[in-house]
Each structure stands twice: as structure tokens, then as C-alpha cells.
Amino acid sequence: MFNIVVLISGNGSNLQAIIDAIENKTLEGVSISAVISNKSEAFGLKRAEKHNIATRVFSLQKYLKDDASRNRNDYGIELAKIIREYNPKLIVLAGWMIILPASFLVEFEKNQPIIDVINLHPALPGQFAGAHAIERAYESFQKGEIDHTGLMVHKVIEEIDAGQVILTANVDIKKEDTLSDLEERMHSVEHTTLVNAIKLLSTQQ
Numbered sequence: 001m002f003n004i005v006v007l008i009s010g011n012g013s014n015l016q017a018i019i020d021a022i023e024n025k026t027l028e029g030v031s032i033s034a035v036i037s038n039k040s041e042a043f044g045l046k047r048a049e050k051h052n053i054a055t056r057v058f059s060l061q062k063y064l065k066d067d068a069s070r071n072r073n074d075y076g077i078e079l080a081k082i083i084r085e086y087n088p089k090l091i092v093l094a095g096w097m098i099i100l101p102a103s104f105l106v107e108f109e110k111n112q113p114i115i116d117v118i119n120l121h122p123a124l125p126g127q128f129a130g131a132h133a134i135e136r137a138y139e140s141f142q143k144g145e146i147d148h149t150g151l152m153v154h155k156v157i158e159e160i161d162a163g164q165v166i167l168t169a170n171v172d173i174k175k176e177d178t179l180s181d182l183e184e185r186m187h188s189v190e191h192t193t194l195v196n197a198i199k200l201l202s203t204q205q
């Protein structure tokens with residue numbers, strides 16, 4: 001079984017797309033062994049619980065507040081330990097809004113088997129790296145700087161949103177679009193693209 005661990009911070013509509021794809025056999029041989037969130041209030045946790053998927057909450061903010069001697073690298077090592085408990089072959093960041101330190105990434109690069117960490121980012125390669133990418137693309141379109149946007153699924157490296165691109169897709173922006181129109185169109189294309197990226201990686205194993 002191609003076990004995946006999914007990391008989220010919010011609504012979890014992309015997590016839901018993965019769950020649905022497993023259940024309708026678009027993703028055969030894939031199983032979500034756990035969903036981990038940095039926010040206890042993330043609705044995606046309820047989506048996982050509804051499908052009897054193991055969930056964990058591990059907040060960076062709380063981890064640092066509980067012991068002032070700790071730092072983000074310590075968090076990264078602890079997060080990696082938690083994830084290893086679930087024996088994933090792939091780690092999927094689906095709306096995970098914490099920058100992962102090198103200490104986390106090295107845990108999955110140095111040990112065999114190497115475990116890929118992938119991220120879904122709602123912008124095209126080289127555009128709008130970081131948070132709030134959809135809003136920034138919308139504003140850029142309004143200024144006439146771009147005529148469309150898109151998304152990518154990429155390997156996670158220390159540099160934000162700069163890892164090897166696995167899949168990318170364009171997303172149209174229309175003159176009459178509100179920001180929520182664009183967000184809705186973006187999420188719809190994300191759901192398909194993320195499932196296709198996981199399918200690609202699971203069949204390459």
C-alpha cells in the first residue's frame with residue numbers, strides 16, 4: 001500500500017479530493033495513514049475523522065510557547081518523528097501553512113527509503129511564492145501585469161516553492177471575476193491536479 005501523510009492548516013478541500021479519489025478508486029493502492037494539522041480548529045481534521053483517518057495536531061506556536069529554548073528546527077525534528085510513526089511513502093502538504101526547516105527535510109532525505117515531500121501551491125512556477133498567492137495573482141491581474149494564473153505541485157526543498165515541479169496547470173482569470181470566483185476556479189483545478197500528482201508518484205514506486 002502506498003501510504004501518504006497529509007499536512008493541512010485549514011479547510012481541507014484538497015484533502016477531501018484525495019479522500020474522494022481513494023474511495024472512487026481514481027487513486028488505487030493509495031491510503032492516507034494520517035492527517036496532521038498545525039491548527040486544532042482546521043476543518044480538514046473533521047473531514048479526516050469522518051473517514052476514520054488518524055489525525056494529529058502539532059502547533060508550531062504552542063510548541064515554541066511551551067519551552068522558550070525550543071526553535072523551528074526542533075519543531076521540524078519532532079514533526080518528522082510524528083510523521084514517521086505512520087510509515088508514509090509520500091508526504092503531501094495540502095494547504096500546510098508553515099515553512100518547514102531543513103531539520104525536517106533532512107530527516108526524509110538522509111534515511112532510506114527517501115520519502116518525497118510535495119506541496120500544492122496556487123501559483124505558477126516562479127510566481128507569487130509564499131502565502132496569499134491567489135490574492136496576489138488577482139491583484140496583479142487587476143493591474144494588467146498577468147493575463148492568467150495557475151498552480152503547481154512541486155517537491156519541497158528549503159527554499160519556498162522552488163522545488164522540482166511535478167505538475168502544473170493554468171487557471172484563467174476573467175475581467176468580471178471577484179476574488180472568490182478565482183479562488184473557486186483555482187480550488188477546482190487544484191483538486192484534480194493534486195490527485196493526478198499523487199497518482200503519478202504512486203505508480204512510479
Ligand SMILES: Nc1nc2c(c(=O)[nH]1)N[C@@H](CN(C=O)c1ccc(C(=O)N[C@@H](CCC(=O)O)C(=O)O)cc1)CN2
Pocket residue numbers: 093096097098099100101119120121122129130131155156157158159160161162163
Ligand atoms: N521549506 C519549505 N516549507 C514549505 C514550503 C516549501 O516550499 N518549502 N511550501 C509551503 C507552503 N507555502 C506556499 O506554498 C507557504 C506557506 C506558508 C508560508 C509562511 O509564510 N508561513 C509562516 C506562518 C504563516 C501563518 O502562521 O499563517 C511561517 O511559517 O512563519 C510560506 C509559504 C509550506 N512549507
Ligand SMILES: NCC(=O)N[C@@H]1O[C@H](COP(=O)([O-])[O-])[C@@H](O)[C@H]1O
Pocket residue numbers: 008009010011012013014015044094095096097120121122130131132133187190
Ligand atoms: N502556500 C501554500 C498555499 O497557499 N496552499 C493553498 O492553501 C489552500 C488550501 O485549501 P484547502 O485547505 O481547501 O485544501 C489551497 O489553495 C492551496 O493551494
